[in-house]
Amino acid sequence: MTTTHLPPPFVNAPGILNFRDAGGHLVTVGDRAGRAVVRRGVLFRSAEIGDKGGEALRRLGITRVFDLRSAMEAGTPGYRVAHGETAAPVLPASWTGIDRVWVPVFLDQDYSPEAIAIRFQKYSNGTEGFVAAYRSILEAAGSPDNQCEPFRTILEALASSPTPILVHCSAGKDRTGVLVALVLSLLGVDDDTIAADFQLTELGLADVKAAIVSKLTKEPHLGGDRAKAERMVTASESMLRTMAMIRDTYGSAESYLVDHCRVSRETLEKLRRNLVVEVDGVAGEE
Numbered sequence: 001m002t003t004t005h006l007p008p009p010f011v012n013a014p015g016i017l018n019f020r021d022a023g024g025h026l027v028t029v030g031d032r033a034g035r036a037v038v039r040r041g042v043l044f045r046s047a048e049i050g051d052k053g054g055e056a057l058r059r060l061g062i063t064r065v066f067d068l069r070s071a072m073e074a075g076t077p078g079y080r081v082a083h084g085e086t087a088a089p090v091l092p093a094s095w096t097g098i099d100r101v102w103v104p105v106f107l108d109q110d111y112s113p114e115a116i117a118i119r120f121q122k123y124s125n126g127t128e129g130f131v132a133a134y135r136s137i138l139e140a141a142g143s144p145d146n147q148c149e150p151f152r153t154i155l156e157a158l159a160s161s162p163t164p165i166l167v168h169c170s171a172g173k174d175r176t177g178v179l180v181a182l183v184l185s186l187l188g189v190d191d192d193t194i195a196a197d198f199q200l201t202e203l204g205l206a207d208v209k210a211a212i213v214s215k216l217t218k219e220p221h222l223g224g225d226r227a228k229a230e231r232m233v234t235a236s237e238s239m240l241r242t243m244a245m246i247r248d249t250y251g252s253a254e255s256y257l258v259d260h261c262r263v264s265r266e267t268l269e270k271l272r273r274n275l276v277v278e279v280d281g282v283a284g285e286e
Contacts, residue, residue, distance in 0.1 A: 015053040024038060044167070130174075150179075187272060
């Protein structure tokens with residue numbers, strides 16, 4: 001699936017697009033500003049994973065994979081449903097030893113990049129559409145009706161121990177991007193860095209972006225406007241506006257996670273201890 005060799009933080013692995021480490025960012029907000037970074041090798045993110053992807057995950061020590069996709073996108077065979085009945089998973093041999101957990105943000109909606117662009121096509125410049133889409137992701141992930149509690153489940157896993165996990169959706173861009181942005185903000189990473197990290201998806205999806213844009217261009221509401229389709233794929237400005245929206249609506253990433261996702265403050269403190277390390281503590285990993 002992957003044909004382009006990408007530099008770090010990307011992980012080049014067959015069967016996995018947009019696969020990268022979410023760590024390594026300098027903490028610039030809070031008491032440890034300028035003295036600490038987000039720990040590498042713990043939180044990974046990607047697009048959907050092919051059957052052969054398990055081999056790459058095992059090499060990185062990843063033993064838990066959290067899938068944010070809907071039932072329509074993912075199906076459920078081979079998954080343990082978070083906070084639900086557990087069926088014996090049916091997984092490819094390469095996935096032996098990896099716990100694959102289904103934590104849908106939306107239970108029965110297609111939220112692929114193309115679907116998001118079409119659903120929010122009334123926003124002509126793309127940015128407003130992304131912010132509206134990401135607001136709906138925040139609302140759905142924190143809804144009391146979502147018994148899988150996707151964001152809470154993932155944050156509790158990160159807080160339990162600094163062992164590697166991977167979070168993904170269809171493209172590793174929207175649902176995954178919102179979750180990672182919340183985590184980075186919680187850890188003291190500034191908005192500009194979060195937006196730059198989000199923009200890396202342009203590289204991560206470079207091998208399939210042309211196909212996505214071409215598909216969108218054919219949608220009746222775009223009338224063949226390729227430039228508009230390009231704007232509907234990824235832009236750092238969309239994440240900057242989303243971070244501002246989170247503060248305007250919820251107060252902060254932490255307030256959203258506590259008040260709407262029912263994550264305890266004790267869990268958030270444990271997560272910070274696991275994922276924020278002094279700069280000298282990671283010098284050997286550079």
